[in-house]
Amino acid sequence: MLKQSTSLKVRLPALVVALEVVMLFLYAVFVTYDDDADAKMQTNETRPMDNTLYRDYHFFADVQVMIFVGFGCLLAFLRLYGFSGMVFNFLTATFAIQWAILVQGYFQFYSDGxxxxxxxxLLNAEFACAVVLISFGAVLGKVSPVQLLVMALLEVPVFSVTEWAVLKYIKINDAGGSILIHLFACYFGLAVTFVLFRPSLNDGHAKDVTCYQSDILSLMGTLFLWVFWPSFNSALTLKGDDQHRAVLHTFIGLSSSTLTAFAFSAMLNKRGKLTLADIQNVTLAGGVTVGATVDMMITPAAAFALGVMGCTACMTSAASTTFTASQGSSPRWRGICAILLATEETYGPSLYETFAYRAPPEGDPKLLELQKLIPGLKPGLGRSGKEQAVYQVAALFCTVSLAALGGIVTGFVLKLPFLASPSDEWCYDDEVFFEVPSDFDSPGLLKVPIDSQETKV
Amino acid sequence: MLKQSTSLKVRLPALVVALEVVMLFLYAVFVTYDDDADAKMQTNETRPMDNTLYRDYHFFADVQVMIFVGFGCLLAFLRLYGFSGMVFNFLTATFAIQWAILVQGYFQFYSDGxxxxxxxxLLNAEFACAVVLISFGAVLGKVSPVQLLVMALLEVPVFSVTEWAVLKYIKINDAGGSILIHLFACYFGLAVTFVLFRPSLNDGHAKDVTCYQSDILSLMGTLFLWVFWPSFNSALTLKGDDQHRAVLHTFIGLSSSTLTAFAFSAMLNKRGKLTLADIQNVTLAGGVTVGATVDMMITPAAAFALGVMGCTACMTSAASTTFTASQGSSPRWRGICAILLATEETYGPSLYETFAYRAPPEGDPKLLELQKLIPGLKPGLGRSGKEQAVYQVAALFCTVSLAALGGIVTGFVLKLPFLASPSDEWCYDDEVFFEVPSDFDSPGLLKVPIDSQETKV
Amino acid sequence: MLKQSTSLKVRLPALVVALEVVMLFLYAVFVTYDDDADAKMQTNETRPMDNTLYRDYHFFADVQVMIFVGFGCLLAFLRLYGFSGMVFNFLTATFAIQWAILVQGYFQFYSDGxxxxxxxxLLNAEFACAVVLISFGAVLGKVSPVQLLVMALLEVPVFSVTEWAVLKYIKINDAGGSILIHLFACYFGLAVTFVLFRPSLNDGHAKDVTCYQSDILSLMGTLFLWVFWPSFNSALTLKGDDQHRAVLHTFIGLSSSTLTAFAFSAMLNKRGKLTLADIQNVTLAGGVTVGATVDMMITPAAAFALGVMGCTACMTSAASTTFTASQGSSPRWRGICAILLATEETYGPSLYETFAYRAPPEGDPKLLELQKLIPGLKPGLGRSGKEQAVYQVAALFCTVSLAALGGIVTGFVLKLPFLASPSDEWCYDDEVFFEVPSDFDSPGLLKVPIDSQETKV
Structure with missing residues (x-):
């Protein structure tokens, strides 16, 4: 029965070939170079070193390390699921970026057909990819690579539409993507999990455990994410002092949330020891909470405080979820989500100073005055602080709704029978989808099927 | 007998000291700073931030990560050969770069004595180093560090001469080094293996196996190579839009070859599972196939197609090599090579658009016209498309010939008796050249010498 | 007794909260943005891409990888102490940087209150952090995270005062930090170890051993440090050709010390095998020895020679320390230190050419002459070569004295009873401070308490 249901021999190649044929066609018809990559657009006044490549590329490379190495290692934290964690992350990320180049490109970089x-x-596409990977964390171990590709196929357009709608019509500030990226990914993932809910995994799973080496690998993933998070949060801000502040705030917020995570981890453990899952995940909370205001003049101390608050929200929520029903290794992931829900909804928009849309509109004499002080200032919408707060709340609501809706639909699609979904006893197990080396599963965990274990109990 | 033949106590220090004395002498006599590193060349019009350091350094750092971390981890895929894979890569790469700075420097950066x-x-030297490391893959597990240093000592000059001859006299386009780097490395490695052929390793070797942790380590190597490959392919192109395109094409080509590799891996496996060796190696094929035309206006769709084709060539060739005689873990490496042979020879030069040498020569009125459109255009040789194609074929032929010749000579040198070559039963084993920790070889593979195994059979 | 003495449940949160409250207060009161991060300082003549962010950030990111990933992996070389090595490095580094931003900021970036x-x-703070982490190497395995935080709390100000005093009053050249960073860290660490001396650890410790995977992890740490060391050594030099030379010299020095380390490792081993600890540590010696003169016109050959000398000093000292009393895994660390002591004191200041303070003073006609040749030249102090040499010696003496004094005081503070110091038998063991997964300690080392082992003997 295993071979019938989870063999990738036909399903995966068929899906990949179909996707690639369509994408190759779309690339051929729709994708051309932008001005900085087009030889025809270079004139005798073009200075090669002014090319946007040199402004953006190294930030892009940093984000690449985060997505492929950082996420890859982080998701390899399960003892028997290391291949899957790293490799499915690789597959999903690669496809999501290719696909987002087209979908986001249509919304953001489309002109003259x-x-x-x-x-x-590419940088924008990696942000869409990050959304997919965060949602991936919610279904880790319970889905096939075919399902992951389908999830990416559906999530990228829903996210792109949401992003486009929110930025175009509601107009909020969200340089580090706290609202759009993390919140969307979170609710989308929750919605998918909700539909895919497997009652038999509710009491834990024999294979849903870490081992020493997998924990260390996952910790390396955390460190790579931690180290390059300032690049992530600042990659899409305005250049100059804005990006400079984004780097500073992210670093400070990460630092204070890291220290706080250590304190909580020791405090909440009954034997006063550190729990590695906290170090692996909660230390990163500060990078998320500083996100929405990362480029603003919030002061370094505010970034420090946001880091502490984010981590606190994350730890207390994660602690409380131990009382609620948990499914598999999701608590770890839910902890990460909790931070977002908490900070956005609890502390909410009162934390945000907002500039861009509160600037006076075109023609307002105040604008001219301000432009003398801040030359690059573009006309805004003249929103008051309260007005902007309302818009931020509207953006939250809109993002959450679309994410949940998209996640539910995606969940039902993923339930379709031919997507190689692993049965309960084969969750969290590399052996379903990989040729594994001979030492797989030695020397540790007994690999008794769940059924027989339950019989024993 | 083991101690007599493979002890490094005298051989390695003697060789290293000899090499270092010679190199120190050569550095002292011949190496000076270039204008951007020379304090005397800075005038009151020099703007420090215009220093070429800021243009090249971060690309150089990326390539460093590829060579030392990426290759190092990738080559550590064997269960009992992890130390050797990483450490010999470290040793060989370090020496190859030092040596290439001198040898390539003589051909490319030499003036006024x-x-x-x-x-x-340094960046150029790392490309020569990459050649040595790719060839290293062909002899992995079967040679001593002394042999590796000798191989690097011989391969670097042969490569430098070939590169110089091809670029100077035949004049081809090869920004990403598809022809020169990968093809040369491939044939050189094949030639060395041909000479060093060990019939007793033909039926496989008990130690030529991976384990779970070594596979994961190797996968990390792949991810680092994957992530920074755009830096590698674009590092030596013209600055500005050319480099921008090189980054885009490499990323797109890698992405499409990665998806294709997943499809083939599942399809060609009899149980419909993924094979990790495919993910570790074949995903990178696209980075190679886009190489020769990486900076040209080939369109993003063409880069996509090149990635798919490269991967396909690689997988089908690798599959076919399972019918032919294989030696040790080389099939894995031959798969990588196959891509090069296939794409260069089969699809061949018809794939290439070529600009630089097809531009009109000095004095041609067409040149002036074109220079109005493309101001940086230098006079070319006025070659027609067909002419250029002939030259590309000539370059291929020339590169392959010199590589094979050099490889055969090197192979015979490596057979000299005092180079600490490990005997057949001690191939693929860290214990020959390293003090290993007490847990080495537990809990897995029984380490019965090959002879006794054969006796049993 | 274990639970009473080493539980972090109260101690760690109490200390962290206290530190964070104080730091948040200090950040709120004292820290503001510098001109390049301050929106108010941007005028209509500000070009965003001239922001110092783009000059410094990617070097900063490289140093981040070194500190969090490189050091983290390097310190995870013990078989049962991998979690602690990586995680305590993470904790200590994070706190040290936060704290150094304030303390160093007060000495170097303080104006208008x-x-x-x-x-x-941040970059400066990471150098102070590197000091703490190097000293950490001396006490690895024998202290609690609470003690590490206290050590960082004390070491950062002592270092900052020393740095400030030496640079302001004695005025020496030390771009790569050979004197200040490495020498200070070394003597501080030695002094702390001297005070914390545990006689029972003198004969080695059953848990003070590596395993195959931990050695490979540590090797990866070495490779990351090796690859980015040029960024570290050049991050704080003058921009332009100075930084360019710093990169070149560091790379060359590292390369030659790496080759030399391989030669010594094979030569000094009685069976002619390579010792991984040498590859992990001694290969980096060259990066340190080129430090003090890294930005000067010393010629590439001199950088080559400095690398060889540094490595030689390190290996011979390390070899000689095997005759002296050793404590735990410190010999490995002492080897690293030896290099500093040897090169600074033995070869000493005669190696240094010194520019900045030997330049003619303001008003000297020679200055004007020189400024025609080297436009950026600032007036110096007119010191002769000998005078400068005396100052360098004075700086050495001053640094060593303050480091030793600070280390001794810190050592006594760390002996205070409530800092969760692990007892002798629980040294080098993750289980004291971490929840460990079920496979911890299998399949290797028997975890018999030291006492019972000694009884057996």
């Missing part, structure tokens, strides 16, 4: 491609699109 | 040193030389 | 924060401060 073409998507204009430069490093900046 | 001096080699002028800047970060750009 | 505020510390002005930019990426350059």
């Amino acid at each position: 073409k998507i204009h491609l430069g490093v900046i699109n | 001096k080699i002028h040193l800047g970060v750009i030389n | 505020k510390i002005h924060l930019g990426v350059i401060n």
Whole structure:
């Protein structure tokens, strides 16, 4: 029965070939170079070193390390699921970026019937990819690579539409993507999990455990994410002092949330020891909470405080979820989510100073005055602080709704029978989808099928 | 007998000291700073931030990560050969770069009796180093560190001469080094293996196996190579839009070859599972196939197609090699090579658009016209498309010939008796050249010498 | 007794909360943005891409990888102490940087009653952090995370005062930090170890051993440090050709010390095998020895020679320390230190050419002459070569004295009873401070308490 249901021999190649044929067609018809990558656009006044490549590429490379190495290692924290964690992350991320280049390109870089491609699109696409990978964390161990591709196929457009709608019509500030990226990913993932709910995994799973080496690998993933998070949070801000502040705030917020995570981890453990899952996940909370205001003049101390608050929200929520029903290794992931729900909804928009849309509108004499002080200032919408707060709340609501809706639909699609979904006893197990080396599963965990274990009990 | 033949106590220090004395002498006599690293060349019009350091250094750092971490981890895929894979890569790469700075420096950065040193030389030297490391893959597990140093000592000059001859006299386009780097490395490695052929390793070797942790380590190596490959392919292109395109094409080509590799891996496996060796190696094929045309206006869709084709060539060739005689873990490496042979020879030069040498020559009125459109255009040789194609074929032929010749000579040198070559039963084993910790070889593979195994059979 | 003495449940949160409250207060009162991070300082003549962010950030990111990933992996070389090595490095580094931003900021970036924060401060703070982490190496396995935080709390100010005093009053050249960073860290660590001396650990400890995977992890740490060391050594030099030379010299010095380390490792081993600890540590010696003169016109050959000398000093000293009393895994660390003591004191200041303070003073006609040749030249102090040599010696003496004094005081503070110090038998063991997974300690080392082992003997 195993072979019938989970063999990738036909399903995966068929899906991949179909996707690639369609994408190759779309690339051929719609994708061209943007001005900085187009030889025809270079004139005798073009200075090669002014190319946007040199502005964006190294931030892009940092984010690449985060997505492929950082996430890959982080998701390899299960003892028998290391291959899957790293490899499915690799597969999903690669496809999500390719796909997002087209979908986001259509919304953001489309003109004259073409998507204009430069490093900046790749960077944007990696943000959409991050959304998919965060949602991936919610279904880790319970889905096949075919299901993951389908999830990415559906999530990327829903996210792109949401992002486009929120930024275009509601107009909020969200440089580090706290609202759009993390919140969307969170609710989408929750919604998918809700639909895919497997009651038999409710009491834990024999294979849903870590081992020493997998924990260390996952910790390396955390460190890579931690180290490059300032690049992530600042990659899409305005250049100059804005990006400079984004780097500073992210670093400070991460630092204070890291210290706080250590304190909580020792305090909440009954034997006063550190729990590695806290170090692996909660230390990163500060990078998320500083996100929405990362480029603003919030002061370094505020970034420090946001880091502490984010971590606190994350730890207390994670602690409380131990009382509620948990499914598999999701508590770890829910902890990460909790931070978002808590900070956005509890502390909410009162934390945000907002500039761009509170600037006076075109023609307002105040604008001219301000432009003398801040030359690059573009006309805004003249929103008051309260008005902007209402818009931020509207954006939250809109994002959450679309994410949940998209997640539910996606969940039902993933339940379709031919997607190689692993049965309960084969969850969290590399052996379903990989040729494993001979030492797989030695020397540790007995690999008794769940059924027989339950019989024993 | 083991101690007599493989002890490094005298051989390695003697060789290293000899090499270092010679190199120190050569550095002292011939190496000076280039203009951007020379305090005397800075005038009151020099703007420090215009230094080429800021243009090249971060690309250089990326390539460093690829060479030392990426290759190092990738080559540590064997269960009992992890130390050797990483450490011999470290040793060989370090020496190859030092040596290439001198040898390549003589061909490319030599004037007024001096080699002028800047970060750009280091970058060039790392490309020569990559050649040595790719060839290293062909002899992995079967040679001593002394042999590796000798191989690097011989391969670097042969490569440098080939590169110089091909670029200077035949004049081809090869920004990403598909032809020169990968093809040369491939044939050189094949030639060395041909000479060093060990019939007793033909039926496989008990130690030529992976384990769970070594596979994961190797996968991390792949991810680091994957992530920074755009830096590698674009590091030596013209600055500005050319480099921008090189980044885009490499990323797209890698992505499409990665998806394709997953499809083939599942399809060609009889149980419909993924094979990790495919993910570790074949995913990178696209980075190689886009290499020769990486900076040209080939369109993003063409890069996508090149990635798919490269991966396909690699997988089908690798599959076919399972019918032919294999030696040790080389099939894995031959798969990588196959891609090169296939794409260069089969699809061949018809894939290439070529600009630089097809531009009109000095004095041609067409040149002036074109220079109005493309101001940086240098006079070319006025070659037609067909002419250029002939030259590309000539370059292929020339590269392959010199690589094979050099490889055969090197192979015979490596057979000299005092180079600490490990005997057949001690191949793929860290214990020959390293003090290993007490847990080495537990809990897995029984380490019965090959002879006794054969006796049993 | 274990639970009473080493539980972190109260101690760690109490200390962290206290530190964070104080730091949040200090950040709120004293820290503001520097000009490049302050929106108010941008005028209509500000070009965003001239922001110092783009000059410094990617070097900062490289150093981040070194500190969090490189050091973290390197310190995880013990078989049962991998969690602690990586995680305590993470904790200590995070706190040290936060704290150094304030303390160093007060000495170096303080004006108008505020510390002005930019990426350059973070970079400076990471150098102070590196000092703490090097000293950490001396006490690895024998202290609690609470003790580590206290050590960082004390070491950062002592270092900052020393750095400030030496640079302001004695005025020496030390771009790569050979004297200040490495020498200070070394003597501070030695002094702390001297006070914390545990006679029972003198004969080795059953848990003070590596295993295959931990050695490979540590090797990865070495490779990350090796790869980014040029960024570290050049991050704080003058921009332009100075930084360019710093990169070149560091790379060359590292390369030659790496080759030399391989030669010594094979030569000094009685069976002619390589010892992984040498590859992990001694290969990096060259990065340290080129430090003090890294930005000067010393010629590439001199950098080569400095690398060889540094490595030689390190290996011979390390070999000689095997005759002296050793404590735990410190020999490994002492080897690293030896290099510093040897090169600074033996070869000493005669190696240094010194520019900055030997330049003619303001008003000297020679200055004007020189400024025609080297436009950026600032007036110096007109010191002769000999005078400068005396100052360098004075700086050495001053640094060593303050480091030793600070280390001794810190050592006594760390002996205070409530800092969760692990008892002798629980040294080098993750289980004291971490919840460990079920496979911890299998399949290797028998975890018999030291006492019972001694009874057996």
